Amino acid sequence: MAASSPQRMRAYLVVIFxxxxxxxxxxxxxxxxxxxxxxxxxGISVVLAPVGDVRSESLDVxxxxxxxxxxxxxxxxxxxxxxxxxxxxxLPGVKDRDKAIRLVGRTAELRFRPVLASVPPLSSTPTTxxxxxxxxxxxxxxxxxxxxxxxxxxxxxxTAGEIPTTKTSNDKRDNCVVLPSREQxxxxxxxxxxxxxxxxxxxxxxxxxxxxxxxxxxxxNDAGATKFDALAAESYPKSPPQNEVxxxxxxxxxxxxxxxxxxxxxxxxxxxxxxxxxxxxLATIINYGALPVQLKRLTVQNVxxxxxxxxxxxxxxxxxxxxLLVSLYMLxxxxxxxxxxxxxxxxxxxxxxxxxxxxGSSIGLTLTLAGVxxxxxxxxxxxxxxxxxxxxxxxxxxxxxxxxxAVDVGFTRSFKTVVAADLVSLIGAAVLYFLAVGSVRGFAFxxxxxxxxxxxxxxxxxxxxxxxxxxxxxxxxxxxxxIASGLDVVEVKS
Amino acid sequence: xxxxAAPTRRRGLFATLGDIYHERTNFDFIxxxxxxxxxxxxxxxxxxxxxxxxxxxxxxxxxxxxxxxxSVASGNPSSTQVREALKDTPARNARILTxxxxxxxxxxxxxxxxxRELVTQALSNYSKVxxxxxxxxxxxxxxxxxxxxxxxxALLFFFILISVYLTFRFEWKMALASIIAVVHxxxxxxxxxxxxxxxxxxxxxxxxxxxxxxxxxxxxxVFDKIKENQSTLGREKGDSYSSMVNRSxxxxxxxxxxxxxxxxxxxxxxxxxxxxxxxxxxxxxxxLALFVGLLVGAYSSIFVATPILVILKEREPRFRALRDRSxxxxxxxxxxxxxxxxxxxMPAATPNPNDQIVTPRARQSRRGKRR
Numbered sequence: 059m060a061a062s063s064p065q066r067m068r069a070y071l072v073v074i075f076x077x078x079x080x081x082x083x084x085x086x087x088x089x090x091x092x093x094x095x096x097x098x099x100x101g102i103s104v105v106l107a108p109v110g111d112v113r114s115e116s117l118d119v120x121x122x123x124x125x126x127x128x129x130x131x132x133x134x135x136x137x138x139x140x141x142x143x144x145x146x147x148x149l150p151g152v153k154d155r156d157k158a159i160r161l162v163g164r165t166a167e168l169r170f171r172p173v174l175a176s177v178p179p180l181s182s183t184p185t186t187x188x189x190x191x192x193x194x195x196x197x198x199x200x201x202x203x204x205x206x207x208x209x210x211x212x213x214x215x216x217t218a219g220e221i222p223t224t225k226t227s228n229d230k231r232d233n234c235v236v237l238p239s240r241e242q243x244x245x246x247x248x249x250x251x252x253x254x255x256x257x258x259x260x261x262x263x264x265x266x267x268x269x270x271x272x273x274x275x276x277x278x279n280d281a282g283a284t285k286f287d288a289l290a291a292e293s294y295p296k297s298p299p300q301n302e303v304x305x306x307x308x309x310x311x312x313x314x315x316x317x318x319x320x321x322x323x324x325x326x327x328x329x330x331x332x333x334x335x336x337x338x339x340l341a342t343i344i345n346y347g348a349l350p351v352q353l354k355r356l357t358v359q360n361v362x363x364x365x366x367x368x369x370x371x372x373x374x375x376x377x378x379x380x381x382l383l384v385s386l387y388m389l390x391x392x393x394x395x396x397x398x399x400x401x402x403x404x405x406x407x408x409x410x411x412x413x414x415x416x417x418g419s420s421i422g423l424t425l426t427l428a429g430v431x432x433x434x435x436x437x438x439x440x441x442x443x444x445x446x447x448x449x450x451x452x453x454x455x456x457x458x459x460x461x462x463x464a465v466d467v468g469f470t471r472s473f474k475t476v477v478a479a480d481l482v483s484l485i486g487a488a489v490l491y492f493l494a495v496g497s498v499r500g501f502a503f504x505x506x507x508x509x510x511x512x513x514x515x516x517x518x519x520x521x522x523x524x525x526x527x528x529x530x531x532x533x534x535x536x537x538x539x540x541i542a543s544g545l546d547v548v549e550v551k552s
Numbered sequence: 553x554x555x556x557a558a559p560t561r562r563r564g565l566f567a568t569l570g571d572i573y574h575e576r577t578n579f580d581f582i583x584x585x586x587x588x589x590x591x592x593x594x595x596x597x598x599x600x601x602x603x604x605x606x607x608x609x610x611x612x613x614x615x616x617x618x619x620x621x622x623s624v625a626s627g628n629p630s631s632t633q634v635r636e637a638l639k640d641t642p643a644r645n646a647r648i649l650t651x652x653x654x655x656x657x658x659x660x661x662x663x664x665x666x667x668r669e670l671v672t673q674a675l676s677n678y679s680k681v682x683x684x685x686x687x688x689x690x691x692x693x694x695x696x697x698x699x700x701x702x703x704x705x706a707l708l709f710f711f712i713l714i715s716v717y718l719t720f721r722f723e724w725k726m727a728l729a730s731i732i733a734v735v736h737x738x739x740x741x742x743x744x745x746x747x748x749x750x751x752x753x754x755x756x757x758x759x760x761x762x763x764x765x766x767x768x769x770x771x772x773x774v775f776d777k778i779k780e781n782q783s784t785l786g787r788e789k790g791d792s793y794s795s796m797v798n799r800s801x802x803x804x805x806x807x808x809x810x811x812x813x814x815x816x817x818x819x820x821x822x823x824x825x826x827x828x829x830x831x832x833x834x835x836x837x838x839x840l841a842l843f844v845g846l847l848v849g850a851y852s853s854i855f856v857a858t859p860i861l862v863i864l865k866e867r868e869p870r871f872r873a874l875r876d877r878s879x880x881x882x883x884x885x886x887x888x889x890x891x892x893x894x895x896x897x898m899p900a901a902t903p904n905p906n907d908q909i910v911t912p913r914a915r916q917s918r919r920g921k922r923r
Contacts (some may be wrong), residue, residue, distance in 0.1 A: 356695040360688040372835055376825040380818030428758060431838050434822060435762060438815030446773060449807040478721055479772040485713050486765040493706035501758045546574055
């Protein structure tokens with residue numbers, strides 16, 4: 059069977075239509091939509107870079123810690139990823155953006171604080187002022203009283219009303235603080251000034267020990283061991299909860315074990331009803347404190363939702379106008395063959411939509427403005443392939459071939475040119491994708507994607523469609539609009 | 553007189569366009585390559601000069617700083633009003649730009665979070681829009697360094713890979729000629745940015761990298777044709793490498809014009825829509841560089857890459873012999889003088905009989921030769 063027999067051509071067409079229809083149908087049926095980047099839907103993007111040389115693992119840990127911080131914000135689809143040494147935090151649709159920026163960029167310090175008292179949870183209903191009674195103390199006054207660590211002031215504050223949770227800005231090493239537990243295992247605790255920080259930790263790991271279940275073993279360095287023993291000596295004799303030490307990170311009490319002895323000499327084992335993952339989480343957190351990654355904000359980008367919508371609208375409008383212009387030009391220039399171009403572009407776009415929607419839900423690919431522009435620009439690349447083919451057909455026909463034989467010979471030859479030229483685009487896209495940062499990558503991805511698709515559509519759609527059309531003498535010879543007229547042939551040989 | 557002259561002139565233009573469409577042209581691209589190369593060298597020199605003397609207007613992504621963007625709820629904003637609104641904030645010396653559709657862009661040095669909030673609040677009061685509707689970008693000074701450094705590394709790798717690929721697919725001389733043409737495009741695009749003072753943003757960098765691909769696409773199409781025609785070279789008396797290249801270029805002229813024009817259409821649409829809508833600043837930044845780059849890229853694949861290829865190839869003994877045997881043709885003379893004496897002005901007496909279209913009969917003979 060000849061390489062371009064009508065049967066094969068028809069089979070190609072059926073295959074590509076089926077593939078596109080099935081993938082589009084699947085995406086529609088499962089209700090997948092492309093995920094818009096935050097420059098299109100509004101939100102915050104922060105790029106952080108470590109200060110100095112850091113190990114790759116500690117960056118991974120930092121990503122995990124930031125992820126857990128961001129989760130506390132309740133953002134719908136946060137995306138925290140590493141790009142080289144940078145950490146990129148994308149928070150689409152965030153409301154309280156200043157809080158988000160502070161939260162993400164803050165350098166974490168692990169602190170060990172003695173527990174002073176347990177504090178009742180905040181009542182959910184706001185306190186109502188009863189007429190005649192003394193007004194409750196101002197929150198800031200209470201907060202200042204707590205921060206001062208003065209026991210008289212604190213007890214006065216405790217009786218005066220509710221003690222608010224210490225704000226991040228007041229959560230300083232030497233202040234007394236009221237902080238919540240990470241997993242609501244217990245209510246809030248009043249904590250003393252930090253006795254030691256993550257710098258005192260040598261290492262921490264989770265272990266299974268017989269009879270005690272999962273435990274976290276912490277090894278302190280020399281200075282840390284002395285400080286920890288001093289804390290233990292002071293706290294151990296006291297009654298609960300004052301015999302506990304709170305391990306604090308990010309304004310949350312990660313764990314508050316009670317001292318079982320007053321001297322450790324640097325080796326501490328924390329036990330409890332840990333599940334394996336809880337133990338390893340705690341070990342990671344303590345280790346993270348031991349390896350603080352200092353992060354610097356490189357950029358903060360904050361796009362308002364209205365601006366995002368404007369950008370999206372403008373991108374779509376520009377795309378549609380561009381496509382219309384190209385379509386009209388192609389129709390005017392190549393007549394009936396112009397229809398093949400329009401059908402081919404439509405096919406590519408339906409397929410790209412399906413791919414982008416699918417990749418969005420599977421690997422979290424987002425469509426950014428740079429991506430949209432990449433797609434619009436790729437229209438040019440795609441149509442170039444048709445032009446190269448059609449001009450080649452003109453050449454072949456002028457050199458004496460019939461249109462019917464030219465469509466196949468011309469395709470074989472022009473496809474080589476198209477592959478050569480598309481490979482250049484692909485190499486460019488790949489280099490950009492792997493080496494560049496930020497929006498450049500999004501652009502490169504979509505340029506590469508549409509270039510690959512260009513080759514597929516040229517092979518499985520463009521050539522078969524033209525080849526089959528060329529077999530119909532009426533389509534070829536139609537006055538003014540037929541294939542012959544599009545190929546600048548006055549006299550049709552058959 | 554006038555009634556006779558006018559139609560004649562018009563017919564001339566249409567006839568030329570028609571000849572391009574019917575591939576009946578025989579423009580002497582190579583014979584005049586000295587003019588093109590001289591023109592291009594001048595353009596590149598001006599661009600480098602502008603880059604060194606004027607410099608680029610780097611956006612905050614490269615310089616570091618904080619930028620606000622918003623549109624006022626009603627009426628037309630003026631920079632005086634905005635400055636008045638900002639006079640008690642840390643951004644009192646900010647750069648203020650009013651954009652189309654009531655849009656305002658304010659740029660200041662990089663501010664701390666608290667200061668940033670003050671400015672945002674002031675702008676929100678002024679514009680009567682909610683603070684959350686104001687877009688803010690804050691960039692540290694090292695970010696731009698990182699972006700440009702990575703872009704340069706990407707560029708370097710791109711050139712290496714493309715050279716390897718083109719050498720493998722064609723030959724090293726074609727690879728070299730293509731790369732020179734692309735470098736030429738980049739310089740001129742950057743030069744346009746330096747001269748016009750348009751702001752350079754990351755989108756500009758993306759666009760410049762895109763130009764590489766487009767410019768090479770065109771060049772590859774031309775070189776592919778040259779490579780194909782090279783096999784038939786020398787079968788006919790008087791044929792030389794440069795005349796073969798000239799023939800190839802006339803053959804792909806319609807293709808080159810069409811692909812360039814089609815690539816430009818979506819970019820023009822981006823440019824127009826991007827300038828009309830405030831939110832689409834990125835689109836505009838992007839399409840501007842693309843527009844310039846595509847034009848230059850289309851030009852360079854015909855007027856830079858190919859003449860350089862001819863110069864390189866006609867140094868090979870085989871093609872030099874062909875050229876000498878074909879007699880001192882116009883193109884050979886011109887090419888020779890480019891090689892030997894680049895500073896010389898082209899002699900006024902150089903005949904140029906071939907720079908217009910030939911009659912259809914000449915095309916007939918070419919057709920017969922090719923098949």
